[in-house]
Every structure is written in C-alpha cells, then in structure tokens.
Amino acid sequence: MELRAGQGWRVGWRNDQFYAGLVGAEDWATELTREEFKAFVNLFRQLHGQLQAIAPELMPQEMITLSGSNEVVHLELEGYPHSYSLHLIVLGDRRVEGTWPAPVPPDFLLACCELQDRIAQGQSLE
Template sequence: MVKDQKRWRLLKDLKKGKFCFLIGVDDWSIELQKSEFNSLYLLLLRINEQLLVIKDELMDEESITLELEQLPWYIHLEGKKNEWSLRFVFESQDQTRSFEMYWPIPIAQNLFYEIKNMWESMD
C-alpha cells in the first residue's frame, strides 16, 4: 500500500520484514516496525481526541498547543483549530535508535488521516 503526495509519502510493505512502514515528508523519511506504527497510530488518535474536545471552544485565529507523551513517543501539536503541525520524538525502548519527525501544516492533517485509514484497513 502506497500513498504518495507531492510533499509526503506513506508506504506499507509487510513483506519487507522488520521495518515495513515508511513515513516521509519533504527531504526525509523513516522506517517503522509494525509495533512502532501501531503505537504512533494510537497516540495520534489520543491527540486528535484532545483537539476535538476543545475545538468548538476555540476561535479560528486562536493558537493552541497540545502535548502527549507515551513512551516511546512524545507528540507536540501546534497551530490553530483547523490547521496545525506535529512534531514527534521517538526514543527506542530497545536503545537501538531514536529520531524526530516534523509534519508541517497542512501535511500533518493529511498524514494523520492517511495513517488512520491505513491502520483501520489492515487485517
């Protein structure tokens, strides 16, 4: 399964082995294990739920910042109610690798929905 847009990529290839998911934005990409992708998906759902709780109370031009941490992930959402960016920090529990990702506006919203669709379509 491949989603390839102008500024981002989302790929799933379970035949690839350990690192079977790829997320890329602009000039970088990272491969994730299925368990890492699953934990990212669950954290994205949680931060989206937090946003939905406060969204109706926000004015269009009002700035927001939301943070969530659930190891191995830390997520930072910043923007306005209808346009926001996401920054991620991943600290490997196996101490094998750590990385950071940044999804700018409007890529963050697009990738969030595509990751949600990809995960929900898997067996």
C-alpha cells in the same frame, strides 16, 4: 510496499520487514517497527481528536499545543484546529525526529488510519 503520498506527506507499509512502516514528509522519512507505527497512528488520532474536541472553546486567533507520549513515540501538535504542525520523536534504542509543517493535511491522518485499520484486519497489503 504499499505507499500512499500527498502534498507534504507519505506513509507506507511492508509486511515482510522488521521496520514495516514508513512515515515522512517532503524532505525526510523514517521507517518504523510495527509497534512504533501502531503507537504513532493511535497517538496522532488521539491528539487530533482532542484538538477537535476543544476547538469550540478556542478564539479564532488562539494557537494551541498538544503533546502526548507512549512507550515508543512522542508527538506534538501545534497550531490551530484547522491548521497545525506535527512533530514526531521516536523513543527507544534509536532516536528519530521529524516534523510535518502546518498545515498537516487531513488526508495524512486519514491515510495513516486506513492503513492501520487494514493491517489490524489482516488484509494483505502486498
């Protein structure tokens, strides 16, 4: 398994498993299917991009909540453009919830995106 971790987060991938992805925080983790992992990363990237796009319109003390869903995951990002929490709900045949408290480190999103890009390019992660 390729596992990356930082303060308050971890993300991993194992090609040979049905639940190939792993995401988690300090005190919890869950495995995700390939589809769930891809949906999670795409939605996380989208919400982060939306937050950065509207950041100039916000007052410094103004908090914001952005949420989004697709067929398999629901995410909610809450806080400030520079410091927000992230809440995950996995939809479908099993229910999983988890939260990364603020501030979600930028390197968590970066690690998720890099891992997804390597998977999409077919690079071996084992």
